[in-house]
Amino acid sequence: MADAAQASARDKARDAAEDKLVQLVRRAAQAGPAMPCAVVHPVDAASLSGALEAAAAALIQPILVGPAARIRAAAAEAGLDLSAMAIEDVPHSHAAAERAVALVHDGRAAALLKGSLHTDELMAAVVARDAGLRTERRISHCFILDVPRYHKPLVVTDAAINIEPDLETKADIARNAIDLCRALGIARPKLAVLAAVEVVTPKQPATLDAAALSKMADRGQIEGGIVDGPLAFDNAISLEAAHAKHLESPVAGDPDILLVPDLTSGNMLAKQLQYLAGAESAGVVVGARVPIALTSRAEGSRARLASCAVMRLAVGMRVTRHGND
Numbered sequence: 001m002a003d004a005a006q007a008s009a010r011d012k013a014r015d016a017a018e019d020k021l022v023q024l025v026r027r028a029a030q031a032g033p034a035m036p037c038a039v040v041h042p043v044d045a046a047s048l049s050g051a052l053e054a055a056a057a058a059l060i061q062p063i064l065v066g067p068a069a070r071i072r073a074a075a076a077e078a079g080l081d082l083s084a085m086a087i088e089d090v091p092h093s094h095a096a097a098e099r100a101v102a103l104v105h106d107g108r109a110a111a112l113l114k115g116s117l118h119t120d121e122l123m124a125a126v127v128a129r130d131a132g133l134r135t136e137r138r139i140s141h142c143f144i145l146d147v148p149r150y151h152k153p154l155v156v157t158d159a160a161i162n163i164e165p166d167l168e169t170k171a172d173i174a175r176n177a178i179d180l181c182r183a184l185g186i187a188r189p190k191l192a193v194l195a196a197v198e199v200v201t202p203k204q205p206a207t208l209d210a211a212a213l214s215k216m217a218d219r220g221q222i223e224g225g226i227v228d229g230p231l232a233f234d235n236a237i238s239l240e241a242a243h244a245k246h247l248e249s250p251v252a253g254d255p256d257i258l259l260v261p262d263l264t265s266g267n268m269l270a271k272q273l274q275y276l277a278g279a280e281s282a283g284v285v286v287g288a289r290v291p292i293a294l295t296s297r298a299e300g301s302r303a304r305l306a307s308c309a310v311m312r313l314a315v316g317m318r319v320t321r322h323g324n325d
Helices: 002-029 045-056 068-078 093-105 119-127 167-183 205-218 233-237 239-244 263-275 301-316
Strands: 035-040 060-066 086-089 111-114 140-146 154-157 190-194 226-231 257-259 280-286
Touching (some): 035 093, 045 060, 060 111, 068 086, 093 119, 111 119, 140 263, 154 263, 190 205, 233 239, 280 301
Parallel strands (some): 060 086, 154 257
Antiparallel strands (some): 140 154
């Protein structure tokens, strides 16, 4: 009986997690017309089916950018119908990344969706100084995680782009994440700046950065959210853990965003939540002229669909910045 009760509880938790993704997709589909999206080098079944599913959900209007023969061959092998899809024929993945960025400059694409190419190859075209998609902000990545035991979507940033960010870069990472959460419908996102401990000590530089970010938010240098740190993971997520340490925080127990000290810790945290806690995730790069979904080949169709939904909402709320607008 106990095993049955535990299984039922797990099922209910999973249903709740699925509802979070469904709500994101539904809200995005209702946000207006589907956005034109360049799908970069979709020469396998996973990236093609993900683009078609997002199109069917009224999230994107795919522009398939890559070798046309390989794209059509992959579609034929998977039994996918591309008759309604626009295809930009280029010879290889490097050219596909450059052409996708050019489509943004031409006003033909409002977002980028990674297909079957390395992330570094796509991002090299995005950050190219002359022809890329840079803005005045540093580019960063946000995982949007549906953790079954957590009561709302949880953003982890940055776990994919900035390896060892300094204070200035962390400030942009915070701004990007806050803007994204506001696009997702959170009026005043709560951001916890993580460290190993919740006290400020020069022996742990991450705590100094966290304290500085909190004060920057107090002074209006980071706008739109509530920022507090340093917070250890336990007292960021658990109000009971914070109270046990006599910690008063406007963020503890209810963060929308976890800002991690560096890429290594963020990547580990996001993947631990996925593989040990059963979280499902979307992922998007922000801070560029358009949002960019860096979906992995290990991710399923739900992750791709949710990532497109997040991009659609970001475009609709003008989260991405254009030049110095």
